[in-house]
Amino acid sequence: MLNSPQRAARKIKNLLPITTIWWREIIRFYRQRSRLFSAIAQPLVFWLLIGSGLSASFQPSGAADGPDYIEYFYPGIVVLVLLFTSIFATISVVNDRREGFLQGVLVAPVPRWRIVFAQALGGTTLALLQGLLLLLFTPMIGIRFGVTSLLLSLGVMALLAFGLTNLGLLIAWRMDSTQGFHAIMNLLLIPIWLLSGAFFPSTGVPGWLAWTMKFNPLTYGLAAFRHSLYLDTTAKAFGEGPPWNLSLLITGLFCVLTYVGATLTASAQTN
Amino acid sequence: MVDTKVSHTITTDSRLSTVSNSRIEVENLSHAYQRRQALDNISFDVSCGEIFGLLGPNGSGKTTLFRILSTLMPVTSGTVRILGHDLATEVKAIRNLLGVVFQHPGLDVKLTVVENLRHHGHLYGLAGRTLSSRISELLECFGVSDRAKERVEILSGGLQRRVEIAKALLHSPRVLLLDEPTSGLDVATRRQLNNYLGMLAQTENILVLLTTHLLDDAEACNRVGILDVGKLVAIGEPNALKNQVGGDVILIESRDNETLGTAITERFGVSIVSTDNQLRIECKRGHEFARNVVAAFPNAIQSVRFGKPTLEDVFVTLTGNPFVERKDTKD
Numbered sequence: 001m002l003n004s005p006q007r008a009a010r011k012i013k014n015l016l017p018i019t020t021i022w023w024r025e026i027i028r029f030y031r032q033r034s035r036l037f038s039a040i041a042q043p044l045v046f047w048l049l050i051g052s053g054l055s056a057s058f059q060p061s062g063a064a065d066g067p068d069y070i071e072y073f074y075p076g077i078v079v080l081v082l083l084f085t086s087i088f089a090t091i092s093v094v095n096d097r098r099e100g101f102l103q104g105v106l107v108a109p110v111p112r113w114r115i116v117f118a119q120a121l122g123g124t125t126l127a128l129l130q131g132l133l134l135l136l137f138t139p140m141i142g143i144r145f146g147v148t149s150l151l152l153s154l155g156v157m158a159l160l161a162f163g164l165t166n167l168g169l170l171i172a173w174r175m176d177s178t179q180g181f182h183a184i185m186n187l188l189l190i191p192i193w194l195l196s197g198a199f200f201p202s203t204g205v206p207g208w209l210a211w212t213m214k215f216n217p218l219t220y221g222l223a224a225f226r227h228s229l230y231l232d233t234t235a236k237a238f239g240e241g242p243p244w245n246l247s248l249l250i251t252g253l254f255c256v257l258t259y260v261g262a263t264l265t266a267s268a269q270t271n
Numbered sequence: 272m273v274d275t276k277v278s279h280t281i282t283t284d285s286r287l288s289t290v291s292n293s294r295i296e297v298e299n300l301s302h303a304y305q306r307r308q309a310l311d312n313i314s315f316d317v318s319c320g321e322i323f324g325l326l327g328p329n330g331s332g333k334t335t336l337f338r339i340l341s342t343l344m345p346v347t348s349g350t351v352r353i354l355g356h357d358l359a360t361e362v363k364a365i366r367n368l369l370g371v372v373f374q375h376p377g378l379d380v381k382l383t384v385v386e387n388l389r390h391h392g393h394l395y396g397l398a399g400r401t402l403s404s405r406i407s408e409l410l411e412c413f414g415v416s417d418r419a420k421e422r423v424e425i426l427s428g429g430l431q432r433r434v435e436i437a438k439a440l441l442h443s444p445r446v447l448l449l450d451e452p453t454s455g456l457d458v459a460t461r462r463q464l465n466n467y468l469g470m471l472a473q474t475e476n477i478l479v480l481l482t483t484h485l486l487d488d489a490e491a492c493n494r495v496g497i498l499d500v501g502k503l504v505a506i507g508e509p510n511a512l513k514n515q516v517g518g519d520v521i522l523i524e525s526r527d528n529e530t531l532g533t534a535i536t537e538r539f540g541v542s543i544v545s546t547d548n549q550l551r552i553e554c555k556r557g558h559e560f561a562r563n564v565v566a567a568f569p570n571a572i573q574s575v576r577f578g579k580p581t582l583e584d585v586f587v588t589l590t591g592n593p594f595v596e597r598k599d600t601k602d
Binding site: 012013016017019020021023024027028031032098099100101103104105106107108109110270 | 341342343363366367369371373374375376377378379381382386389390391393394395396398438
């Protein structure tokens with residue numbers, strides 16, 4: 001039988017590895033500022049160039065008038081920043097676990113699920129901070145937040161970032177080389193983003209594409225994000241996206257499944 | 272009557288367990304990657320207070336053995352007990368007892384020395400004042416106190432290695448495993464490290480097990496196990512192993528080793544091993560043999576070296592192979 005101070009001490013002992021791994025992710029990022037720049041600059045350039053360029057010719061179906069392409073594209077760009085930041089945060093796992101820092105973590109008496117959870121929290125925090133920077137652009141495109149809308153948007157962003165980091169970890173724990181990781185990034189992750197409704201809505205696309213988008217978990221993440229952004233605005237979310245509660249549910253499921261997947265992968269790859 | 276019996280059993284058991292509580296016991300350990308046999312039925316024991324060196328060229332299986340002992344790879348065949356715990360079933364208990372220094376740098380170069388150590392301490396549940404005082408104690412001991420707040424990336428290779436070993440000792444492990452600990456270090460630092468490990472084993476009664484492909488490092492160990500293509504071909508104290516070779520070692524270089532080798536065998540009736548463009552001959556009274564052989568073939572011989580056997584000679588004698596890297600295998 002443990003008395004309560006002992007139980008508290010054990011709780012702290014179990015939490016310590018998680019907080020320390022999380023903290024390392026943050027401090028590393030802070031000390032490599034080029035990472036901050038690269039994860040946010042590229043999506044911003046995409047947004048401004050593609051958004052402005054297509055504004056003249058692209059009228060999102062389902063939106064009769066008003067919102068132009070640069071506004072339609074905006075939530076997708078936020079998600080792209082989340083994707084880039086969280087995925088880049090996981091790439092170090094590839095080399096680190098074979099001949100680097102992670103070896104020392106792996107021989108420590110810390111269960112794999114705690115290591116993965118801490119890594120995922122680290123990636124989520126970084127992605128969220130970058131996403132927050134991007135939210136500063138909302139007044140420019142006419143989105144007005146209430147408190148609920150802002151909190152909800154942040155919550156959805158956190159869920160998305162957590163799920164995406166775990167997706168990255170799931171891949172990184174399996175990869176032997178960073179080249180392999182980049183290949184997966186281009187062949188899998190970018191298409192997932194392209195076909196999530198970030199770039200174009202699913203209404204009016206060929207049947208097979210609409211179905212692909214329907215089975216893409218990020219479609220629901222993006223829809224949930226659009227819903228929460230426009231909660232206080234009269235303008236409707238664009239297109240016939242999936243409903244709000246279904247979107248949130250699937251995003252939550254995506255988080256759980258990717259986390260379980262990443263933990264299982266990490267356990268299978270190490271003793 | 273019954274009582275005495277019970278107490279008797281307990282004494283026997285506890286004596287048995289104190290023995291195995293201070294040992295690494297490896298029995299019939301084998302490991303294969305797909306088709307290649309990396310470790311082939313290896314058995315040995317190491318006790319606390321001892322420095323044990325696994326010597327072998329690259330590709331001999333020592334990294335595989337190291338990864339198994341450090342809990343990174345599962346035991347697939349055979350048994351390993353570390354201080355009484357079975358490696359196959361009690362990984363968590365074993366991880367608490369181990370301090371591990373990897374061949375590849377395991378420090379985060381973007382963190383400072385202290386940050387690296389604190390991170391490590393947290394993983395082992397150390398925190399607060401206990402952790403801080405343990406960190407300063409070790410930094411002091413390794414002579415890196417003045418660099419504590421600097422980022423690891425600006426430290427020299429030798430200093431980084433010291434921090435790395437300090438890190439492995441932070442949670443006061445009873446077993447210290449080191450994979451090629453002296454790689455990348457200059458001779459002076461290497462000697463210093465070997466001395467320090469010796470002191471650690473003696474004063475703290477820590478079990479030190481290291482792998483190396485450097486003969487000097489192996490000489491500094493209490494006992495050495497020699498690995499060749501996954502097999503443990505010899506085990507013992509460095510001097511005892513060298514005495515096995517017997518006599519002296521003569522190394523001869525010539526323009527045509529094959530012809531000369533045959534000629535020497537015919538004339539003197541000695542057995543010759545041809546390695547690395549050299550002829551290698553073991554014999555008693557080597558100084559006389561060297562004189563005779565030069566007198567017999569003055570023109571064919573380019574150089575003659577005479578010496579006492581080294582651990583390399585032990586390796587060559589036992590395996591018939593030169594002590595060099597095997598390029599066809601991956602460790």
